């Protein structure tokens with residue numbers, strides 16, 4: 001499968017089955033995140049793997065919508081490690097953490113897809129609830145959760161999946 005086929009096939013999974021993700025596949029997904037590019041290569045990503053029943057119960061208790069996934073990753077960045085750009089006059093000290101975490105998460109999401117593991121990028125949660133539930137270190141900024149797992153027989157793309165703006169609405173040659 002080419003990358004474009006993979007990118008077109010992927011959709012946000014909201015109907016996970018309970019089938020666990022194999023250890024080797026999880027390792028490969030995490031490896032894709034490890035080798036992802038980050039600002040100045042500082043690699044500030046910090047990833048928490050939610051897989052045990054106890055951890056999943058905690059995640060569910062935060063009311064984040066996880067759609068029954070058997071595995072989720074909390075993708076954070078360490079604000080003491082992240083690259084800051086002092087040269088951007090629009091920001092006092094621009095911090096690349098959200099970009100770094102997103103770069104890592106996107107690599108993991110597409111690697112999962114390649115392995116037949118579906119995913120859902122989640123930001124619709126109150127990060128304070130999650131930080132408190134898992135007692136995350138104060139320096140670790142939670143950016144997103146990546147839900148992972150296999151599709152159930154109800155799985156299908158949501159209607160938004162098919163809705164993308166025309167190229168000229170988002171791209172301008174200047």
Ligand SMILES: Cc1cc2nc3c(=O)[nH]c(=O)nc-3n(C[C@H](O)[C@H](O)[C@H](O)COP(=O)(O)O)c2cc1C
Nearest residue numbers: 010011012120121122123124125157158160161162
């Ligand atoms: C930054 C970001 C935040 C998102 N947060 C959520 C979320 O909290 N809950 C959810 O169900 N989907 C979430 N999504 C998934 C988007 O809704 C989805 O990617 C979009 O509607 C396009 O659909 P598709 O992924 O099926 O192509 C998020 C995606 C991104 C990139």
